[in-house]
Amino acid sequence: MISKGGEKYQIKGCAGQGGFAQVFKAYVNSNPDDVVALKIQKPPFPWEFYMYRQLDMRIPEKERKSFGFAHRLHLYSDYSVLVSDYLAHGTLQDAINSNVVIGGSMEEVLCIYYTIEMLQILETLHDAAIIHGDFKPDNLLIRYSRDDPTENENEIHQRTGPWHDQGLCLVDWGRGIDLSLFPRNTKFMGDCRTSGFRCIEMQENKPWTFQVDIYGLCVIVHMMLHNSYMEIEKRASPDGTYIYQPKSHYKRYWNVDLWKTLFAKLLNVDPAEDHKKLLRSLRESFQGYMCSDPKLIKKLKQLLVKQKHPYVQLSPSVSFRITVYRL
Structure with a gap:
């Protein structure tokens, strides 16, 4: 005490x-x-x-x-x-690890849901002229609503009802940057030195701003899909510039176009472009796909309920809980 x-x-x-x-x-x-x-x-x-x-x-x-x-x-x-x-349901890293320990990976529909959440978080945060600076799954706590989520398409799309209290919560603001304290268009140099989360600009010793958070989002998405940190490759494009893309391949039964577009856009953001519009556009494309099929929403609801109550029933009288250890 x-x-x-x-x-x-x-x-x-x-x-x-x-x-x-x-x-x-x-x-x-x-x-x-x-x-x-x-x-x-x-x-x-x-x-x-x-x-x-x-x-x-x-x-x-x-x-x-x-x-x-x-x-x-x-x-x-x-x-x-x-x-x-205090949020008692662990982090997104814990959710990723819970699949690793049983030799599986996160279901794609759950990856889509958390990707939508992260895109919304960064869109809102950057619109407020704030950079988090340490965007990784350990710093994303999982939120659950008191009531189980519904299968209502409008509620999930508008994030109303139980879906408003469900999702992710970004914490640990020790590396946060308040851009209102700096002259307009200020850029930063320096390296976060967080293995796996050094944005391209840090790797190439170039100035950065919001890229540090956007790259973190890409790494987290890669971790959810592949259970591994993202490795990128630099390829020459026909116009003489370079593009960056993940080295990993996509499973054929995924919505490959959705994921390819996300990585292609976010790893190659034009500094002159309003990246918040890009985040919004990507979020809306993921939401549109999610809400296009009631079966996806039903499956998402089932997975979230299962994740919230991680008990495996063996018989009417016996059950056990899977304890997840952070890697």
């Missing part, structure tokens, strides 16, 4: 650990219905709390649940404690 700012937090276990911080699950004033995440960081790091407050001000209310909430920050000379929402 620790006391901070008039509140008592009952620590219930470690929920995550990084190089500079630990995240703990805690009950507020011993109330199991009031659960928070405590991020304890050394040295103190107030920047993440600042980023959460910018999200509060800039993200539209309809999309706010996709970006996490921080309630308060306790700042000391040698450490800080960030109090934020």
Whole structure:
């Protein structure tokens, strides 16, 4: 039990650990219905709390649940404690790993759903002039609605009803960049040094902005489809320029055109182009395909319910739960 700012937090276990911080699950004033995440960081790091407050001000209310909430920050000379929402259903990395451990891969319809979610997240975030800077599956928490999702085409397309409370939540804003603090059209140099997530501009020592997040999205999509990090190849095009594409091949029963278009567009974004329109166009193409077939929506609903309740029934009296360990 620790006391901070008039509140008592009952620590219930470690929920995550990084190089500079630990995240703990805690009950507020011993109330199991009031659960928070405590991020304890050394040295103190107030920047993440600042980023959460910018999200509060800039993200539209309809999309706010996709970006996490921080309630308060306790700042000391040698450490800080960030109090934020606790989501109990794991990360997108956990969902990917759950297929790896049984020798399978994520169902394509589920890959499509999470791709739509990520495209929506980046479209909204970048429209608010914010770069996340560390867009990877460990930082995407899975959200489930209290009620099971419906098979209503309009609800899934408009993200209303239970679908509004379902999806992904982007957290860990320590590398976030607030573009409003810089002159217009500022570009950045530097390398995130996160293996597998270094965008093309970082690999080629070129300036970057939103590409760091867009490349992260491509890597995550590749991980969902192939259970591996993305390797890219650079090919000369007829007009004398170069195009980038993944080395991996596509399974013939996938919607190959959909995936090829996504990678071709996002790995070769024209810096002069409004990439937010591109994100929106891709999202709408994925949504259009999803909503074109009621069988896909039905299958998606079944997979999400199964993922939310990962129990395997052996008999009326025996069941076991698959425990997933992060790779």
